[in-house]
Amino acid sequence: MSIAKTTAAAAAALLTTSIGSVAAATPADNKATAVALLEQGLAKGDRAFILSHVAENYIQHNPLAADGREGLLGFVDFLETLEPPVEVNPLRVFADEKFVVIHQAAEFMGPKVVIDLFRFENGKVVEHWDAIQDDVADTANGRSMTGGTTEITDxxxxxxxxxxxxxxxxxxxxxxxxxxxxxxxxxxxxxxxxxxxxxxxxxxxxxxxxxxxxxxxxxxxxxxxxxxxxxxxxxxxxxxxxxxxxxxxxxxxxxxxxxxxxxxxxxxxxxxxxxxxxx
The missing domain is CATH 3.10.450.50 (Nuclear Transport Factor 2; Chain: A,)
Structure with missing residues (x-):
């Protein structure tokens, strides 16, 4: 094989690898995207981030937000009307091959505790579920609703x-x-x-x-x-x-x-x- 053909083959292999690496986002990549979606996309109204990282046919399960990426963008419009403004504080973030879980303390029409679940395909958010509960300060166990261990081990x-x-x-x-x-x-x-x-x-x-x-x-x-x-x-x-x-x-x-x-x-x-x- 000539040097030219060898170089071309190597370049093609490199391109294939690069394309594959972009498509096959890791759980760590997905965790970073999910956190940024909350902190940057929703809390700060970064619509460009949402357009880049959320699939157009995004499936929504939060009862208040309309379906699809356009529905999420509309939900951001609603969030920007709230006073005090929305705040998010992710405390525990973990993932498997396609899901990311975020346990957060939030300001959303009062202090809230939220557990979010995101599903990913090829590095983009394609589906979201959550449960939202009022943060209770005076608990039956003397512990806060969000305190405790955060480190992922084992x-x-x-x-x-x-x-x-x-x-x-x-x-x-x-x-x-x-x-x-x-x-x-x-x-x-x-x-x-x-x-x-x-x-x-x-x-x-x-x-x-x-x-x-x-x-x-x-x-x-x-x-x-x-x-x-x-x-x-x-x-x-x-x-x-x-x-x-x-x-x-x-x-x-x-x-x-x-x-x-x-x-x-x-x-x-x-x-x-x-x-x-x-x-």
């Missing part, structure tokens, strides 16, 4: 941790097998859900108290489960006190048992700005 245990948390939701929260809770959760479990007492026994007493008070509580469907290392997020639908709700739970696993928990619980509305529902 990357080699991602799959086993995801399996553990999935089984907890299916066995205990959906199946009602409260007696099995010790198989999944540590005794010194740290609780950030605002109305639930601290520790594993505190969780048991809360669930038993609901039953004794005839307050309906059930997880009825489990949707997406996303994990990276010691963090796992579960997205579920259910009932609380007779009201349909979205349960977004964030779990931290340590040494094979769940050690810490956060959540955002949102009532499922009857009216949406789109036809996609919350799930």
């Amino acid at each position: 990357l080699d245990k991602t799959d086993s941790n995801k399996t553990l948390v999935t089984k907890l939701v299916q066995d205990v929260l959906m199946g009602g097998n409260l007696a099995a809770i010790d198989d999944y959760i540590r005794a010194d479990y740290m609780q950030h859900s605002p109305y639930v007492p601290d520790t594993r026994d505190g969780l048991k007493s809360f669930i038993n108290g609901l039953a004794e008070s005839d307050i309906s509580f059930a997880y009825t469907a489990l949707y997406n489960v996303v994990a990276e290392g010691n963090f796992v997020m579960t997205q579920a639908e259910g009932i609380y006190d007779g009201t349909p709700v979205a349960f977004y739970d964030l779990w931290r696993v340590e040494d094979g048992l769940i050690a810490e928990h956060w959540d955002a619980v949102q009532e499922i509305p009857t009216e949406f700005a789109h036809t996609n529902g919350m799930f």
Whole structure:
């Protein structure tokens, strides 16, 4: 083969590699894009960023925002009318091959706690879900709704941790097998859900108290489960006190048992700005 042909072949290979690398964004790339979408696109109204990083046929599940990229741009118009202005503070960000989870404290018509879930294709955001809850300062466990561990560790245990948390939701929260809770959760479990007492026994007493008070509580469907290392997020639908709700739970696993928990619980509305529902 001539030097010219060799050089051309090398250039073609380099171009192919470059194109492939652009299309195949990594989970780290997706995390950076998701954070920038919140901080730059939504909180600062950077429409050029949205046009560059959100797919035109973007699927929206937030009840207030219309579907598609144009719907998201319209939502930015709405956000810019709010006073005080929108603020976002991402605290925990983790990802798998196609999803990014962001746990954030936010100012959005009052102090809020938000768990966002983004789905990516080829480096662009193609779908979004979230649950938004008022931030409760005076909690039953004495912990804030967003404090606690943020460091991602145990990357080699991602799959086993995801399996553990999935089984907890299916066995205990959906199946009602409260007696099995010790198989999944540590005794010194740290609780950030605002109305639930601290520790594993505190969780048991809360669930038993609901039953004794005839307050309906059930997880009825489990949707997406996303994990990276010691963090796992579960997205579920259910009932609380007779009201349909979205349960977004964030779990931290340590040494094979769940050690810490956060959540955002949102009532499922009857009216949406789109036809996609919350799930």
